[in-house]
Structures are given as C-alpha cells and as structure tokens.
Amino acid sequence: MKRFFLSKSLPCAAVLLAAVTTLAAPSALAQAPAWPTKAVKLLVGSPPGGPSDITARLFAEALSKRTGQPALVENRPGAGNNLAAAAAAKAEPDGHTLVLSPDTVLTVNPLVYGNQGFDARNDLVSVSIVASFSQMLVCNPSVGVKTAAELVDKAKSTRITYASGGPGVPGHLAAEMFLQSSGARMDHVPYRGPAPATQAVLAGEVGCGFLATPTVIQHVKAGKLNALAVSAGTPSPLAPDVPTLAKALSQPNLDVSFRLVLQVAKGTPAPVLAAIERATMDILKEPDIRTRLLASDLVVQGSSSAQAHQVMQAEMARWEPLVKRLELKAN
Structure with missing residues (x-):
C-alpha cells in the first residue's frame, strides 16, 4: 500500500508544481521593470572632452545598443558639476534621466558651494561607480623642476603657483593633498x-x-610641460614612465584618485534602479568598453549601488577635514 501511494502521488505533485509555476510566471513577468521605455538622457556636468564626457558617450552608445532605446548625452557644465546633478535630482524619478559626475559632487561640493537648490547627498542615489581617474602634476619648464622632489624643495624657498579648474575640483584637491x-x-x-x-x-x-x-599628455610629449607625477596609486597607462605620488614622495599608501559615479533621482523605483545597475555592470564588462576607457586614462570599476554608497561614505570622511581646514568656498 505504501509503494502504491507514492507512485500515485508523484505525478500529482508534478502536475501541481507545473500548475503553480504556470500561475506564478505571469506574476513574475509583471514584476520585471520595463526599462527603458523611452529615450534615456545622460547628463554630464563638464564640457565635451573631459573624463566624464568621454565615459558618458561610450556608456550611452553601449546602452542604446543594449536596450534599443536612444541614450542621449547632454552637457550642462558649471558650478563644479552641480548644474547637471541638480537637473538629475529634480527630474522625474523613473530612471530615464541619469547623471555621470565626479565623486566631488557628493564628497566636496556640499561643503564648498552655497545653496544650490538641491542636496546631492540626499536627492540622488548612486547606481554604480563607473570608473576611477587621477590627475597629473605638470609644471611649465620655466619653473626649473623635473621631479616632485625638486618641486617640494624649491617650493619651500620660492613662491610657486599652481592652477586648477576651480575650488574643490579634483585638480585642486590633488594639489592640496x-x-x-x-x-x-x-x-x-x-x-x-x-x-x-x-x-x-x-x-x-x-x-x-x-x-x-x-x-596634458600631448603637451608633455611635445616638451611644453614637465610631468612630475600622477596622483593615483598606480601609474597611468598613458604615461607609464611618470612616477606615482606615492613613489615620488616615498609614501606607499598615498593614493589621490577620484571616481565617476552614475546617479539617478531619489525615489526611483527599486526594480528600475536594479535594472540600471545590472545594465551598467554588464556594459562595463565588455572588453571594447574597458579598452577604450583605459585609453583615456580611466580605470573601469563597475560597482553595485550598495558598494558605491559605502565608498562614497568613506570618501566623504576622507575629504571633509581637508575642505574644512582650507575653508574652501566657491564664489
């Protein structure tokens, strides 16, 4: 009797499982986010040609091919990338307006700029850290230095100036570090x-x-500028012979690199956020994308949203003391 009961029950269980699966399938499909359903706008807070713009255009091209929807890059330079970030924060939170910004929008700008009409740390959600980049320390040949050590020695006895693209931008922060x-x-x-x-x-x-x-690399190769060091902890693929600051200053743990962060407006539905995160991570695994970014001195990261949040918290803690010590304020 026991053997007969089991042989009859197994087909019934299989039928029941199939029925449950069939009923559940439409429900699961219904929960899958339909993203994107229209053109995606990718905002960039710098003019064409910079790290953010280069990365955004490669990403938009790949996203369009992947989804079949247009992905359009729109440059909105100004206020240390705040203009583009503010526009994304105020956009409809449906995942169709993204912004790619250097991490300084989150780590430094809230301390440097006055009322911008939005709160970058609370009004935006980080989807992924797309790539990291560094800065190169260069000097005009008239300064008479060819190494970071020579610059340090000369700067202790001679007035030397350095330029940046504005208060709190990566070049300014790298110099102060x-x-x-x-x-x-x-x-x-x-x-x-x-x-x-x-x-x-x-x-x-x-x-x-x-x-x-x-x-600046073209000017270095032409002899118009002297390259002294790169700020990241690893050499630049564009200038492998230029030492890192860590090596130049004999400080192994010194790494002054920055990140490009993809963000959306707070309130974007979790399934849509997950779909953008998944698409971003898949795109950044493509060999062609990685090669093309590396050729522009950008190192692919491709973090998750949760990882991006953790890194940004750590970077805020790292830069805040320096910003406050320098009393940085944008006009």
Missing part, C-alpha cells in the same frame, strides 16, 4: 574650468597644476 603630504607650500590660482587652467600653465602665467592626464 600633495602639499599636505610633502610639507611644501604653493599658492592656488583657480580658473573657470580645466581648459583655461591648462592654458595658464602652458603660457607660464602659473607655474604648475594637477590636471587630467589626457588633457
């Missing part, structure tokens, strides 16, 4: 963006500057 770590003193000359800052160093109006490697 360099000065703090080395004990040297240099005077900051802020400009309205990295392009005029680069031109100022080229013209000799300002002695040195921490600037994006892709922006």
Whole structure:
C-alpha cells in the first residue's frame, strides 16, 4: 500500500508544481521593470572632452545598443558639476534621466558651494561607480623642476603657483593633498574650468597644476610641460614612465584618485534602479568598453549601488577635514 501511494502521488505533485509555476510566471513577468521605455538622457556636468564626457558617450552608445532605446548625452557644465546633478535630482524619478559626475559632487561640493537648490547627498542615489581617474602634476619648464622632489624643495624657498579648474575640483584637491603630504607650500590660482587652467600653465602665467592626464599628455610629449607625477596609486597607462605620488614622495599608501559615479533621482523605483545597475555592470564588462576607457586614462570599476554608497561614505570622511581646514568656498 505504501509503494502504491507514492507512485500515485508523484505525478500529482508534478502536475501541481507545473500548475503553480504556470500561475506564478505571469506574476513574475509583471514584476520585471520595463526599462527603458523611452529615450534615456545622460547628463554630464563638464564640457565635451573631459573624463566624464568621454565615459558618458561610450556608456550611452553601449546602452542604446543594449536596450534599443536612444541614450542621449547632454552637457550642462558649471558650478563644479552641480548644474547637471541638480537637473538629475529634480527630474522625474523613473530612471530615464541619469547623471555621470565626479565623486566631488557628493564628497566636496556640499561643503564648498552655497545653496544650490538641491542636496546631492540626499536627492540622488548612486547606481554604480563607473570608473576611477587621477590627475597629473605638470609644471611649465620655466619653473626649473623635473621631479616632485625638486618641486617640494624649491617650493619651500620660492613662491610657486599652481592652477586648477576651480575650488574643490579634483585638480585642486590633488594639489592640496600633495602639499599636505610633502610639507611644501604653493599658492592656488583657480580658473573657470580645466581648459583655461591648462592654458595658464602652458603660457607660464602659473607655474604648475594637477590636471587630467589626457588633457596634458600631448603637451608633455611635445616638451611644453614637465610631468612630475600622477596622483593615483598606480601609474597611468598613458604615461607609464611618470612616477606615482606615492613613489615620488616615498609614501606607499598615498593614493589621490577620484571616481565617476552614475546617479539617478531619489525615489526611483527599486526594480528600475536594479535594472540600471545590472545594465551598467554588464556594459562595463565588455572588453571594447574597458579598452577604450583605459585609453583615456580611466580605470573601469563597475560597482553595485550598495558598494558605491559605502565608498562614497568613506570618501566623504576622507575629504571633509581637508575642505574644512582650507575653508574652501566657491564664489
């Protein structure tokens, strides 16, 4: 009797399981987010040609191919990337407006800028850390230094200036971390963006500057600028012979790198956020994307949203003491 009962029960169980699965399938499908359902706008807070813009255009191209929906990059430069971030924060929270910004929008800008009409730390949600990048320390040949050690020695006895694209931008922060770590003193000359800052160093109006490697490498190769160091903990693929600050200053743990963070407006539904996160991580695994970003001195990260949040919390804690010590305020 026991054997007969089991043989009859197994087919019934299988039928019941199939029925439950069939009924559950439409429900599961209904829960899957339909994203994107229209064109995706990807905002960038810097002019064309910078790390954020280069990454955004590669990402948008790949996203469009992957989803079949247009992905359009829109540059809204100004206020240390705040203009683009604010527009994304105020957009409809449906996942169709994204913003790609350097992490300084979260870590530094809230301390530097006055009322911008939004709170980057609370009005935006980080989807993923897309890539990391560094800055290159360059000097006009007229300064007469070819190594970071020579610059440190000379800056202790001679007034030397350095340029940046504005208060609190990566180049400014990298320079101040360099000065703090080395004990040297240099005077900051802020400009309205990295392009005029680069031109100022080229013209000799300002002695040195921490600037994006892709922006200055051509001038280094032409002999118009001397490359002293890169701020990240690893050498730049565009300039492998230029030492890191860690090596130049004999401080192994010194790593002054920055991150590009993909964000959406707070209130974006969790399933949509998960779909964007999944698409981003898949795109950043593509060999062609990784190669093209590396060629622009960008190191692919591809973190999860949770990981991005944890890293940003740590970066806020790292930069806040420096910002407060310098009493950084944007005009």
